[in-house]
Amino acid sequence: MTTPADRLEQPRIRVAIVDDEALVRSGFTLILGAADDIEVVVTSDGVGALAAIRAADPQVVLLDIRMPDVDGLHILSKLLEAPQPPVVAMLTTFAADEYIADALRRGASGFILKDTEPQHLGAMVRALAGGAVVLSPKVTKAVVESFLDTVDTGAPELVRRLTDRERDIVVLIADGLSNADIGVRLHVSMGTVKDSVSAIFAKLNVSTRVQAALIAERAGLLRADLP
Structure with a gap:
């Protein structure tokens, strides 16, 4: 059985959070920071995201799909060009976001609604770090149709x-x-x-x-x- 002490000795999952809203960044940081096995190593708005992520070298990036100054899809593509890219999941407010299908085609590993229940967020990050697919249930059917209807x-x-x-x-x-x-x-x-x-x-x-x-x-x- 894994004890709390064992979990503390294991390497933490390094996470970056990119969102143009400071409240979202701080909220996600607070929720994930409460987990023993997860560490938020950097938060950023869209403008400074690429430089900040490359410097911090996270395993998982939670990336806002819509930002006013920098396109989240552009950041996604740039991140995935790296020889050892992080796992990237898109953050969205809308259950039928028209950009999600494009993000999946570009290589996003899933998407998370910003109003996801806090108790589920840590499990989603662990799944992403382990190579699993993360699809918020509320938007899955819409995304299936949007993605596959264009391919x-x-x-x-x-x-x-x-x-x-x-x-x-x-x-x-x-x-x-x-x-x-x-x-x-x-x-x-x-x-x-x-x-x-x-x-x-x-x-x-x-x-x-x-x-x-x-x-x-x-x-x-x-x-x-x-x-």
Whole structure:
């Protein structure tokens, strides 16, 4: 059993928060700072975000999708150009934000509503750091349609390329599990899961876990519709 002392000895997840509103930055910092295993290493508005993030080297970036001075999508693209980019999840106020689909195509690892319940925020950051997909339930169905309606995926045909094991894995990806969690669930090594995820990406012609999950949903591979 992991004790509080054990958690304190483990490396903390380093997080950056980018939002044009100081109140949002301070609120998220306060919530995440209460967790023993998470450290907010930098907060910034859009103007100074790129320099601040590169200096702080966080693992996870929570990035406002709409900012008046600097486009959040531009920052996302620049961050993902790095040799070892951070995991980036977009922050949004609107359940049907028209920019979310574009963010997913550019490589965002998910999106979080700014009014997410505080008790859920830490779990979302941990999931992102572990390589999992994070999609706020309130906007998932709208995003699925917005993303896939602009991409001619041929989802059923693509999914038929997957082996039975790869189908199991893409379902677990859509459920938000990290590679480590998938390995435990399927009783295989994390290296095997990583290799399978790479094969899934190639067969589905995608570059992110979110995109793979959305194609699986469109193909009817998931056990139930996303909430």
